[in-house]
Amino acid sequence: MKKKWMVISAIIVFILLAGLAFAGNYFYNQGVKRGTDVKLHSESAAVNAQAGNKDTSLQQKSESWYDKQEKEVLEMTSYDDLELKAKFIKNDTDKLVILVHGFRNTGDDMGKYAKLYHDMGFSVLLPDARGHGKSAGDYIGYGWHDRLDIKDWVSLMIKKYGAEQIILDGNSMGAATVLMTSGEKLPPEVKGVIADSAYSGVKAELTHQLKYIYHLPAFPLLDVTSLISKIRAGYTFGEASTIEQVKKNKLPLLIIHGDADDLVPTRMGHEIYKAAGGDKELWIVPDAGHTKAYDNMTAEYEKRIKAFVTKVLTK
Template sequence: MVILKKRILIIASSLIAVLVIGLIGAGNYFYSQGIKRGTEVELHREAEAVNTMASTADQNLLDEARSWYAAQEKEALSMVSYDDLKLNAQYIHNDTNVGKTVILAHGFRNTGDDMGKFAKLYYDLGFSILLPDARGHGDSEGDYIGYGWHDRLDYLDWIDRMIREYNADEIILHGNSMGAATVLMSSGEQLPDQVKGIIADSGYSTVKAELAHQLKHLYNLPPFPLLDVTSAITKLRAGYMLGEASAVEQVRQNTLPLLIIHGENDDLVPTDMSDEIYTAAGGEKELWLVPDAGHTKAFDIVTEAYQGRVEAFVERVVGE
């Protein structure tokens, strides 16, 4: 009987060991797919059919905006982050600048150039434009993706740089997807008075919720226990837990005017995440849900209407 119990104990211990090793292996795999820098990862994709066809007028506006950005002379800027990473950005000076600056935050595995289509809109409103490459992206250092959590602290430094060296006294933060989460997470920090408003397009509620959404659609797997293991590995390797990276919790502390934009057909970052963010947010707030638009596609398919919303928001929160 004693021998049988020992055998059962050995078998049970072996099975537990195999399970633990398997979970750690799976957690490292999902870390490499979603958080480690440089991995080519296939995200859950939404069908092209979710987006309506842009009108000829809107397509012409978008083409003009992209061509304008490509033709601009850009100043290369760099700074050292709080954890000693060299971060890089591009800066477009507005010759009519009277202290207005927009900081454009890009999405997952993109670069500042991907936000260039917004630059002409802001330039025409009298803004200089800063386009950072987030840590772990583009020309910036970093071997992991912060999903906006550590990036929010980087943005405090970029804001300070714009104020100290470029005399920015009226600043707008505008982000897409991960960049939207970045500016939303920044809203919960002690921002200087020069920051006047925040625009967040297609942002997720929390990193853990967004990765759970991806896990379901890509692998048809439940979040527990894989995301919890991945979160622990992320803490060890990147310094943060997936659950703490929360736009929802950060916007509860927000006091700035906030414009939240989301496509009603967004299948990459579910539209109801913006509802959750809007409900939680403090301060003056507005939610614009764009019919027939997928993930970050509102500007592409209703360019004129999007520009009008941004112009109205900016005029309301920024002085002449």
């Protein structure tokens, strides 16, 4: 009888482990594997429809301007031999902004900010992150491996194009990317970082998504998925921490977050600001959903970006 129960117990354990492995691979494919059409928890459309006529006009002009620009395609080989690509709008200047896009977007999705920076005298680089757009890679790095890619783009732009004053600016996953980059050793040409709607860490953000999309606790599914991510993508969710990176930051930061953001909770913006080293500013935007501060308050957004950039470049 004892032997029978041992066999039954072993079978049950095997079934549970197999189920967890299956579930972990499913969530990896949903959240990390390249090209999956994944549903995200997000706010209602109501919080994304606040723009006035002036704001809407500014957005339309910026988007139209971007569409008409000639864009050079630049290529770079990453530290782990992936071919990465970016679009480049050259200006007659030593100033450069690197605009970093969000989850399952491309560099073109940051194009609406390009005119603002170009008008301030910047050249504009819009990379496709690894696993996105025209760049190689079969997984999404959530900013962790991407932080090293941004470092390499910075080096390339300094050496090849003579960039001497560089701003890093990102949205959502791109915001987490530039904040993670800020914790690395960067050349003095990098002057400041702007991050709109960043998450405090990959584990924290995926925990939030599991709860609101699937109504599931993080343990043990997220831990299993993180292990699979380590095997298939080379990083765990826990190590990909925005908070730990910004603790090492020494650059001026402008952290932007909507107070109606349900995709990346507003509290994460506060957590990042509290943890960050260096000079820092926090702008919590009323009634703005995820990355909707620009859309809702375009004129004010541009004003604050200009003020921050002017301040950090005149130091």
